[in-house]
Amino acid sequence: MDVTVRVYGHLVDLMGTRQLTLSLPDGSALDALLSHVPTPEPLGHSDIVALHILVDGRDHRLTGGMQTPLHSGAVVDLIPPFQGG
Amino acid sequence: MTQDAGGRLLRVNLSTGSFSQEAVPQEVREQYIGGKGFGIYYLFRELPSGVEPLGPENKLALVAGPLNGTTAQSFSRWIAMAKSPMTGAIGRAVGGGDFGAWLKFAGFDVMLIEGRASRPSYIYWENGHGEVLDAGDLWGHDTEETQVSLASRHGPRTRSACIGPAGENLVRYAAIVCGRRTASRCGMGTVMGSKNLKAVAINVPRQVEVARATEFSSLVKQQIEAYKPHPVVSRMNKAGTTYAALVFHNMGLFPVCNFQRGRLAGIEKLAVDEFAKVKVGNFGCYSCLIKCGQMHQVKDGAFAGHRSEGPEYETIWALGGNLGITERDAVIAADSMCDLLGLDTISTGLSLSFAYELYQRGLLKRSQTDGEEMTWGNHQAMLRLVQSIAHRKGLGKLLGEGSLRAARTLGNGAEYYAMQVKGLELGGYEPRAAKGQGLAYAVSPIGGSHSYARSDQEIAGDSLPRVVDRFADEGKGDVIAFNHWQRSVGEAAISCIFASRATGRELTASLLAAVTGIDRLAGLPYLEKVGQRIATLERLFNIRHGFGRNDDTLPRRMTTEPLEDAGPATGQVVRKLDTLLDEYYDAMGFSRQGLPTADTLRELGLAWTAGFMSARDNRQR
Numbered sequence: 024m025d026v027t028v029r030v031y032g033h034l035v036d037l038m039g040t041r042q043l044t045l046s047l048p049d050g051s052a053l054d055a056l057l058s059h060v061p062t063p064e065p066l067g068h069s070d071i072v073a074l075h076i077l078v079d080g081r082d083h084r085l086t087g088g089m090q091t092p093l094h095s096g097a098v099v100d101l102i103p104p105f106q107g108g
Numbered sequence: 109m110t111q112d113a114g115g116r117l118l119r120v121n122l123s124t125g126s127f128s129q130e131a132v133p134q135e136v137r138e139q140y141i142g143g144k145g146f147g148i149y150y151l152f153r154e155l156p157s158g159v160e161p162l163g164p165e166n167k168l169a170l171v172a173g174p175l176n177g178t179t180a181q182s183f184s185r186w187i188a189m190a191k192s193p194m195t196g197a198i199g200r201a202v203g204g205g206d207f208g209a210w211l212k213f214a215g216f217d218v219m220l221i222e223g224r225a226s227r228p229s230y231i232y233w234e235n236g237h238g239e240v241l242d243a244g245d246l247w248g249h250d251t252e253e254t255q256v257s258l259a260s261r262h263g264p265r266t267r268s269a270c271i272g273p274a275g276e277n278l279v280r281y282a283a284i285v286c287g288r289r290t291a292s293r294c295g296m297g298t299v300m301g302s303k304n305l306k307a308v309a310i311n312v313p314r315q316v317e318v319a320r321a322t323e324f325s326s327l328v329k330q331q332i333e334a335y336k337p338h339p340v341v342s343r344m345n346k347a348g349t350t351y352a353a354l355v356f357h358n359m360g361l362f363p364v365c366n367f368q369r370g371r372l373a374g375i376e377k378l379a380v381d382e383f384a385k386v387k388v389g390n391f392g393c394y395s396c397l398i399k400c401g402q403m404h405q406v407k408d409g410a411f412a413g414h415r416s417e418g419p420e421y422e423t424i425w426a427l428g429g430n431l432g433i434t435e436r437d438a439v440i441a442a443d444s445m446c447d448l449l450g451l452d453t454i455s456t457g458l459s460l461s462f463a464y465e466l467y468q469r470g471l472l473k474r475s476q477t478d479g480e481e482m483t484w485g486n487h488q489a490m491l492r493l494v495q496s497i498a499h500r501k502g503l504g505k506l507l508g509e510g511s512l513r514a515a516r517t518l519g520n521g522a523e524y525y526a527m528q529v530k531g532l533e534l535g536g537y538e539p540r541a542a543k544g545q546g547l548a549y550a551v552s553p554i555g556g557s558h559s560y561a562r563s564d565q566e567i568a569g570d571s572l573p574r575v576v577d578r579f580a581d582e583g584k585g586d587v588i589a590f591n592h593w594q595r596s597v598g599e600a601a602i603s604c605i606f607a608s609r610a611t612g613r614e615l616t617a618s619l620l621a622a623v624t625g626i627d628r629l630a631g632l633p634y635l636e637k638v639g640q641r642i643a644t645l646e647r648l649f650n651i652r653h654g655f656g657r658n659d660d661t662l663p664r665r666m667t668t669e670p671l672e673d674a675g676p677a678t679g680q681v682v683r684k685l686d687t688l689l690d691e692y693y694d695a696m697g698f699s700r701q702g703l704p705t706a707d708t709l710r711e712l713g714l715a716w717t718a719g720f721m722s723a724r725d726n727r728q729r
């Protein structure tokens with residue numbers, strides 16, 4: 024299944040893009056997606072904890088955490104900490 | 109050396125030209141800390157109901173926090189408060205630059221400005237002596253010219269806060285400006301204009317008192333160490349709040365075309381990397397390593413030469429996407445214009461988007477728009493109308509009243525399209541996409557403020573006091589009450605909202621205790637009570653001035669129209685505002701009518717306020 028990943032802040036610099044599509048085995052969860060995000064170094068636990076992660080716009084901590092099930096066409100936002108105006 | 113640090117008020121009467129000083133009583137320092145705490149304490153006591161916001165009886169408080177002017181990082185912003193000409197409720201605007209530090213160097217936590225000068229004037233303070241001086245030659249000048257003139261007249265050590273033509277012309281949402289930083293919201297610059305007060309200029313050497321100096325400098329070292337690796341610090345330095353536009357857009361939080369939908373074609377033209385292309389430097393407030401201000405200069409094209417310290421996210425939104433505009437350089441030009449003219453960019457943008465939507469719907473005809481084609485995305489019309497608003501010309505005369513008053517003048521159902529609460533326009537967070545934020549707007553004492561009790565749990569993923577589902581219809585009133593208390597403490601200490609995460613609550617508390625010598629301020633539960641006290645006193649101010657539960661509401665669009673084309677937030681609507689209000693009132697210790705209960709007042713040490721309230725308000729409690 025194809026899942027869209029959108030990134031912001033320093034992750035754009037790391038990945039060289041704002042958005043990409045990852046193909047994952049059916050039934051994959053968020054943790055599998057994060058291990059496939061193509062950064063030069065794999066994202067560590069502390070990197071991931073600092074992120075605001077949305078799955079289809081919802082905070083992943085309310086949808087099953089790292090075990091949040093993904094579906095084909097899901098959109099995952101990886102947002103580093105920042106402040107609005 | 110331990111010494112008594114801080115706690116002085118300077119009272120300036122513009123009608124008589126007199127100056128007098130008072131000590132802020134020790135118990136007031138302990139119970140309200142400073143900043144917004146001092147502001148609301150004095151204004152609650154000194155502004156009875158019936159005060160006309162633009163009359164001489166209104167009072168303008170310019171307040172510093174206890175850490176202003178010290179080496180502590182990101183604590184040197186300042187606050188302006190008065191009864192607001194936008195809302196008739198309490199008004200407050202937070203400013204940056206140097207002015208807060210200079211107020212403190214002059215020895216004051218509060219400058220309370222009363223009366224009205226008989227002609228254009230400015231307040232000048234130098235080394236323990238104040239004068240009200242003639243500002244006839246400054247009247248009509250923009251905010252940059254005014255500050256440069258004052259510095260060349262009184263010397264380079266002088267810093268000032270001033271108004272531009274918008275404040276002089278009594279545009280209801282005029283700002284006060286220091287450097288290129290604005291105290292924007294609620295028309296605090298309009299109150300200055302109504303007092304014939306062009307500027308407050310301070311010329312003093314840099315010195316502040318710190319009660320426990322050794323402890324304090326070790327805490328500041330700790331703070332600077334904490335800043336070094338913190339991701340928010342480096343990110344804010346690199347791009348300020350320009351990061352936010354794309355993030356919020358993708359979350360469905362970025363209101364488009366006056367909150368009609370959530371998707372903007374061409375949003376990438378307003379994204380962070382586009383602004384980075386024209387960045388020419390950083391700017392910071394006094395004593396702040398972050399220097400989050402992004403200096404942008406347009407290099408070529410129709411707007412070549414325009415230079416702005418910003419725009420911040422709110423301006424990119426209000427004068428950009430909110431008007432369907434994706435022309436980056438036009439937004440930079442508009443931001444620059446608003447700073448120089450002394451306008452609040454949010455209320456300017458939303459007064460314009462209100463008019464654009466009326467035009468879209470045929471409720472405003474070309475014959476009423478000074479010939480402007482007010483179609484979404486028309487940035488040329490926007491720029492011309494910003495000028496008209498500041499100078500109160502043509503359609504700008506009406507729009508300078510703000511969207512609610514303009515709607516009431518126009519009639520014909522126009523009020524539905526005014527995106528405001530209590531008369532103050534909303535910030536750039538779509539309430540249907542974050543319903544706790546909707547509640548925060550509804551209960552904000554100053555009206556549609558995005559920062560008063562901002563729902564960072566929904567917007568930024570904060571987990572204190574708990575994680576919140578932004579689409580949930582209920583179960584978040586206590587979180588917004590928590591945010592309200594926290595931000596009230598933040599605005600009493602005047603910790604910059606951008607830096608407060610990097611400093612942290614514990615270190616902020618320790619810094620407050622060390623600078624003031626008041627040990628109790630080191631305790632977080634004690635500080636939370638201070639926050640609750642300040643928030644409750646603001647509520648009481650508003651009740652005294654005629655506000656109640658019916659005013660805690662949202663534009664009808666938010667509760668009746670499902671949000672369109674907003675990515676994951678599409679279809680959302682605020683379904684249970686009444687339930688959310690009940691939850692919030694319960695958490696705040698208010699009755700279901702929104703009145704602080706007698707128990708709450710006792711617990712917060714606010715029983716004294718009964719003597720200031722009407723018999724009817726006291727009976728209902």
Ligand code: SF4
Pocket residue numbers: 182183184185204205344391392393396397398399400401604605606607
């Ligand atoms: S972070 Fe920015 S707004 Fe805040 S104090 Fe520093 S320079 Fe000023």
